[in-house]
Structures are given as structure tokens and as C-alpha cells.
Amino acid sequence: xxxxxxxxxxxxxxxxxxxxxxxxxxxxxxxxxxxxxxxxxxxxxxxxxxxxxxxxxxxxxxxxxxxxxxxxxxxxxxxxxxxxxxxxxxxxxxxxxxxxxxxxxxxxxxxxxxxxxxxxxxxxxxxxxxxxxxxxxxxxxxxxxxxxxxxxxxxxxxxxxxxxxxxxxxxxxxxxxxxxxxxxxxxxxxxxxxxxxxxxxxxxxxxxxxxxxxxxxxxxxxxxxxxxxxxxxxxxxxxxxxxxxxxxxxxxxxxxxxxxxxxxxxxxxxxxxxxxxxxxxxxxxxxxxxxxxxxxxxxxxxxxxxxxxxxxxxxxxxxxxxxxxxxxxxxxxxxxxxxxxxxxxxxxxxxxxxxxxxxxxxxxxxxxxxxxxxx
Numbered sequence: 001x002x003x004x005x006x007x008x009x010x011x012x013x014x015x016x017x018x019x020x021x022x023x024x025x026x027x028x029x030x031x032x033x034x035x036x037x038x039x040x041x042x043x044x045x046x047x048x049x050x051x052x053x054x055x056x057x058x059x060x061x062x063x064x065x066x067x068x069x070x071x072x073x074x075x076x077x078x079x080x081x082x083x084x085x086x087x088x089x090x091x092x093x094x095x096x097x098x099x100x101x102x103x104x105x106x107x108x109x110x111x112x113x114x115x116x117x118x119x120x121x122x123x124x125x126x127x128x129x130x131x132x133x134x135x136x137x138x139x140x141x142x143x144x145x146x147x148x149x150x151x152x153x154x155x156x157x158x159x160x161x162x163x164x165x166x167x168x169x170x171x172x173x174x175x176x177x178x179x180x181x182x183x184x185x186x187x188x189x190x191x192x193x194x195x196x197x198x199x200x201x202x203x204x205x206x207x208x209x210x211x212x213x214x215x216x217x218x219x220x221x222x223x224x225x226x227x228x229x230x231x232x233x234x235x236x237x238x239x240x241x242x243x244x245x246x247x248x249x250x251x252x253x254x255x256x257x258x259x260x261x262x263x264x265x266x267x268x269x270x271x272x273x274x275x276x277x278x279x280x281x282x283x284x285x286x287x288x289x290x291x292x293x294x295x296x297x298x299x300x301x302x303x304x305x306x307x308x309x310x311x312x313x314x315x316x317x318x319x320x321x322x323x324x325x326x327x328x329x330x331x332x333x334x335x336x337x338x339x340x341x342x343x344x345x346x347x348x349x350x351x352x353x354x355x356x357x358x359x360x361x362x363x364x365x366x367x368x369x370x371x372x373x374x375x
Contacts, residue, residue: 027238028240032051035183039173042168042176044177047203048200048202051207051214052197053197054195055184055186055197059182059183059184062199062213063182064092065213069092069129071094074095074096074126074336075131076099076128077089080100080106080323080343083329084162085132094129096335097335097336098338100112101340104282105139105142105281107135107136113131117153127153127155131155132157133160134160135159135163136323137290138163138164138165138166138288139277139287140281140287142281142282144169144283156178158181159177159182161175161200162183162189163184165250166250167286167287167290169284170283170284176200181200182198182199182200183200185239185243190290191246191247191253192243193242193243193246194239214233215233215234217229217230217231257356258288263361264355267364271301273296273298275295275297292352292355294350296308297349305350318354319354320352321347325347327343
């Protein structure tokens with residue numbers, strides 16, 4: 001459930017009062033500036049320019065458009081993720097190549113990434129055109145290693161930070177390391193615009209070009225002229241107003257998610273068969289803990305994660321299984337995949353527990369009690 005801080009109404013009322021209820025407008029410009037100002041002090045590289053869009057999926061799509069991805073191309077994508085990470089590859093007629101995760105972060109395995117690149121070059125005679133690592137559940141990946149491998153093959157990186165707004169790797173925000181980074185403001189994300197996303201760029205020229213494609217690729221003529229395929233992907237002024245209000249409570253939301261996760265760690269640390277996932281990647285990281293996740297070992301715990309989820313549901317507590325890996329999805333059955341068994345093991349045992357801004361310490365204690373008392 002989304003949490004509103006109260007200031008959202010002010011920005012929305014201003015939009016209505018000034019009749020800016022159409023796409024674009026002052027709130028869109030203001031929201032983009034707010035995001036740029038927030039990201040810039042802790043950006044991993046270069047200047048930060050943000051383009052507000054209708055969805056995080058649209059941001060991935062436009063990043064691939066900017067990279068010239070098309071039919072016949074291959075794009076490496078993390079397998080352990082939501083389908084929106086991979087779908088835009090197919091939108092453009094390209095082929096996703098899935099790479100499995102490593103144990104510490106559950107994110108893309110750098111060594112397997114290198115194996116996949118070398119094998120694709122050997123089999124196709126061409127290197128992949130882009131790499132899409134995903135910060136699963138807000139967990140920072142080994143992004144320095146991924147960036148080094150990408151640079152050695154001159155392959156651009158598009159960071160899927162849809163779940164990682166506010167997560168940090170070595171003191172820098174996830175989403176600011178690669179050629180492009182994407183954010184999501186869907187209703188269940190760290191902040192929401194009811195639905196929306198953003199693309200993080202590192203030059204004004206790139207951001208302007210993204211805006212061009214996101215507004216139907218209309219050329220600067222006195223009449224409607226189109227020389228490229230465009231898209232209707234810009235965020236509305238009303239939705240951006242919600243986003244501006246949400247930015248005022250962003251740090252509060254991040255701190256709350258982290259606090260809830262730490263309670264789960266402390267309260268469940270001695271429960272046999274229950275492991276609260278806390279990523280380890282070898283460098284200082286600060287996950288936002290967008291979702292608190294656990295692994296359920298049925299041999300030690302005595303129950304499967306499905307049985308635990310059913311019990312929680314009986315108490316009107318929602319939980320969810322982890323993402324089913326993309327290489328197991330029927331729609332991607334024909335896609336090349338480089339797997340090591342990690343994501344399949346996590347999927348077979350994992351559960352997401354309530355952790356949003358509306359979840360209280362009392363709620364967590366109740367959830368923990370049910371998990372501990374399950375006989």
C-alpha cells in the first residue's frame with residue numbers, strides 16, 4: 001500500500017488550479033530537477049540528467065532505443081528478475097541472453113557474465129549490444145566488476161534500479177554507474193507517482209534525445225513530421241505532482257524499509273531453517289531493502305515456503321514468492337541462458353515478507369510470531 005506524506009495534494013492542486021492537467025508541465029520539470037538534485041551528490045559518474053517517463057519499463061525500452069538495439073541483436077539480461085527487465089528487448093526484435101545470479105547479492109554473477117559474452121562472440125561472431133544487471137529487491141550488485149567486464153568488451157550497461165531507489169554501492173547510488181540507469185515509481189516502489197518511471201542519463205544531449213523519442217519523435221517543423229518511430233512515454237503533470245510530494249518523504253521511506261528489515265534479521269536469526277537475506281558483495285553497501293526476503297529450508301524448518309505463505313494468508317498477511325527466473329519462463333523458452341542454479345534454488349525456497357511504509361513494528365512482531373510458532 002502506498003504511503004502519502006501530505007504534500008502531494010499541494011502539487012496536484014497547483015496543477016488543477018493552473019489547468020496543467022495535460023501531459024508535461026511544471027511538475028514534470030520540477031520532479032526531474034528534484035531527482036537530479038537528490039542523485040547528483042552521490043552519483044558514481046558524470047553529470048546527472050533525469051527524464052520522467054510513464055513507467056520503468058518505458059525507461060528500459062528507451063535506453064535500448066538510444067543504444068540502437070534492433071532485430072538480430074543480443075542483449076544480456078539478468079535472469080533473476082521481473083519480466084519487465086527483459087520484455088523491452090523483445091519489443092525491439094532483439095534476443096535476450098539470460099545470465100544467472102551469484103550467491104552473495106542474488107544479482108548478476110560477474111564471472112558468468114564474462115562466460116556468456118565470450119560464448120556469444122564465439123557462437124554468433126558478434127558481441128552482445130548491452131548488459132542489463134538488476135538490483136534485485138534493492139540489493140546492490142557487484143557493479144564495479146560488472147562495469148569492468150563491460151568496459152573490457154566495450155558493451156554499454158543499463159542498470160535496472162527499479163527496486164533500488166536509494167540503495168548505495170561504495171557510497172554511490174545504484175543507477176548512476178552505467179551508461180543509463182532506470183527508476184520505477186509504480187505503486188509498490190520506494191516512492192510512487194501511481195505509475196511512472198525515469199531514465200538516468202549523463203548528458204543533456206542524451207536526455208533531450210530521450211525526450212524526443214518519448215514524445216512521438218516529432219521533428220522541429222511547423223507541421224507534424226516524423227523521421228523516427230516514437231513513443232508516448234512521458235509522465236503526466238498530475239503524476240509528477242505526486243512524485244514531487246513523495247520526494248519530501250523519500251529518505252523517511254528508505255529508513256523505514258531498512259529498519260523493518262533489521263527487525264526481521266534480529267527476530268528470526270535463531271529460527272532453524274529461516275534465513276533473512278542480507279546481501280554481501282565484498283564492498284560497503286547500503287541496500288534500501290525494498291522488500292525483506294527470507295529463504296525457507298523445509299528440512300530444517302519443517303515446512304515449505306508455500307505452506308508458510310498459506311499460513312500467513314490465513315492471518316490476512318500477504319507474502320509473495322520470489323521472482324521466477326526468466327530462463328524458466330515459457331515466453332523466453334527459446335532464449336540463450338547461462339545458469340548456475342542459484343536463482344532456481346532461491347525461487348524454490350524464497351518468500352517476500354511485508355516491509356512497506358505502512359508496515360509497523362507491531363506488524364513485524366506479529367509476522368515473526370506466526371513464523372516462530374508454526375508447528
